Amino acid sequence: MTKLNNIQMVDLQLQYERLKSDIDNGISEVISSAKFINGPTVSNFATNLAKYLNVKHVIPCANGTDALQIALMAAGIEPGDEVITPNFTFIATVEVVALLQAKPVLVDVNPDDFTININELKKLITPKTKAIVPVHLFGQCANMKEIMELAKKHNLLVIEDCAQSIGTDHYWGDKPQKAGTMGDFGCTSFFPSKNLGCYGDGGALYTNDDELASIAKSITNHGSTVKYHHDRIGVNSRLDSIQAAILNVKLKQLDDFNRRRQAAAIFYDHQLGIIEQIETPAKQDFSDHTYHQYTIKVPKGENLKLQAYLKEKGVPAMVYYPIPLHKQKAFEKWTDSREFPVSDELAERVLSLPMHTELKKEELTYICDTIKDYFNGK
């Protein structure tokens, strides 16, 4: 096999080349208008995204971590409250809970779709529990029907972390609903490598609740709705106009971006599904998958070895996440010495392969053949 040298984990340069003229125009319009902060591009984008998601309110903010923090603040989470989150996720989901001096209650995940284990979750609800933060990990939704039923029964708020799943459909009832629009809040990120990424930092909250929306909006703006009148403690968290201009162009492409990711995933599924040692990503019938990551499982302890082999052959691959939260120093005090066997096992088994909107067939073939060679050589 001839070695391919330019395979990227995420290729944002080629994507920009395809969209260059629209993006460049959007950026220069903002610069000419000099409306850099809270300009019309930002409100346009919020309106466009709300329409796309079929949600009542979209509140842009500075990044996905802020979106989560602002949602918790708007939901009235106070010191000592318990907030249930999965243990296998990006740290931001849990960090903001601790930052507000609430108690993160970590829950192990399902071995197949890596989302929060609802049976385990049930056992951890106490009178102090105020909210659940499910994460729609790698582009696939957690089971929102079960989570919402549980939340209703125990009077809990649900804040969906949909940073990795913008545009994913969840099937529930007669029509699909977008990730992030089923709970009290959805929180997303426009970090460049996300499925809808800008060229810097950005984020947004979604909600169908008018009151929560107005509280969250005021929190993003120093707790203010009328200039220099501050009703509550807030933060300064804005999406800037240049990023909104880029997102306005890219939002129109989001379905196409996600289809391109899905096409690459189908190719991987076919090629890798026949390798005995590999488990390809599980697909749930209640959710689409938009493959923020295409994550395979290999035999225990094999993920780092395969990663090193691939690297030698010019194929980048990443372990998301190598250290589950219960093993992070910062979270030591919140595990109550409970065990998280699934997260522990996943850390030694998962490997995410190159996944983006510009993958060529030649590249996919090379990646799959290289993986086949690795297992054949054993």
Ligand SMILES: *Cc1c(COP(=O)(O)O)cnc(C)c1O
């Ligand atoms: C990226 C990400 C975030 C945080 O988003 P930022 O914009 O980087 O702050 C939160 N949760 C999950 C699951 C993420 O993947």
